[in-house]
Amino acid sequence: MKYVRMPIEVESPEEQGYDTIRFNLSESSIRDRPLSDLRLKLDNLVLAYGAHRGSPQLRTLIAERSGVSDLHVLTTAGAAGALFIIATTLLKKGDHLVVVRPNYATNLETPRAIGCEISTLDLKFEDGFALDVGALEKLLRPETRLISVTTPHNPTGVALDEPRLRAIIALGDKRGIRVLVDETYRDMSFVPKPPVAASISPNAISVSSMSKSYGIPGVRVGWIVCQDVDLLERFLAAKEQIGICGSIIDEEIAEVALADAPRFLIGIDKQLRHALGIVEAWIAGEKRMEWVKPQGGCVCFPRIRADAGVDVEPFYKELAKRGTLVGAGHWFEQDRRFMRIGYGWPLEEELKGGLAAISESLAAAAR
Ligand SMILES: Cc1ncc(COP(=O)(O)O)c(C=O)c1O
Secondary structure, eight states: OOOOOOHHHHTOHHHHOGGGOSEEOOOOSSOOOOGGGGOOOOTTOOOOOOOTTOOHHHHHHHHHHHTSOGGGEEEESHHHHHHHHHHHHHOOTTOEEEEEESOOTHHHHHHHHHTOEEEEEEOOGGGTTOOOHHHHHHHOOTTEEEEEEESSOTTTOOOOOHHHHHHHHHHHHHHTOEEEEEOTTTTSBSSOOOOOGGGTOTTEEEEEESSSSSSOGGGOOEEEEOSOHHHHHHHHHHHHHHHSSOOHHHHHHHHHHHHTHHHHHHHHHHHHHHHHHHHHHHHHHOTTEEOOOOSBSSEEOOEEOTTSOBOHHHHHHHHHHTTEEOEEGGGGTSOTTBEEEEOSSSOHHHHHHHHHHHHHHHHHTBO
């Protein structure tokens, strides 16, 4: 494995220091929650090793939400841990896979670290970042091992509808290629949600976590759902070699948060729609920017118009002067005219302040 740190991690707010940022529009989750929000009683929790597959109660909650049985669920250290386990289990040096780009960086970087041959399916702004299943099919080879997609998508917020998701899974089924669907943003959706991918076929593997929709990324709880129990057993072997089991404190917290999901997510949906409305109104009045309106998640990926007469590097310097952080295009292997704006994390005044700072920086960087 050849590990290289990814810009999205090196330049992340937690690495820069939250206190150095005034308007943080770089986050890809809802606001982080304090422990007191969950009203937990942890004093009597025995600090033993946990069940290797994950806490039984937590797995039941995940299984119920995914339309599968508990036997098909394995908890992991975040969705990031799940993606690592899946890539290192399924792929070896020289193996071919197809990955959507842009993407959450790990989906590309771990196969790269393994030394895989990657064909990227590049989503285009001009196509509304829509995934073209025909174009995906053209990238497949007889030796392709994995198709890797993300929905709702990070950084664009564009979601796969059910026919398209089923078509991708059917392609994998027909050709004997595993299909990884990163569904980390699944519980934040403004359009009808397709079923959890892993409930559609034993060949599909779903990944999600408590980080984004539940605002508790600090507990590091994610999961893999897969109906192929032999494959899940291999994922378990990887998990055991990495860390034996998950943290039982983390899993206890995740269980309480997930049990409250039906109530909690209603409030989150309301907040997200309100925040998205603020971004939409800003974009409508900011003629130097253009976007594809997201269908889910809590991020969007607008760009500075090519004819806006704005110099990109001075723009980012001006933005930094105003204490504002966005996810610049290079975090996603894209032109820096693009920027990911997270609208779910900032408080309303911070979001408005950050958007105003972008407008001021565009004006200041005008040729
Ligand atoms: C699409 C996607 N997958 C996975 C992750 C990893 O999340 P975590 O490990 O916190 O669950 C992220 C984080 O940004 C993400 O955006």
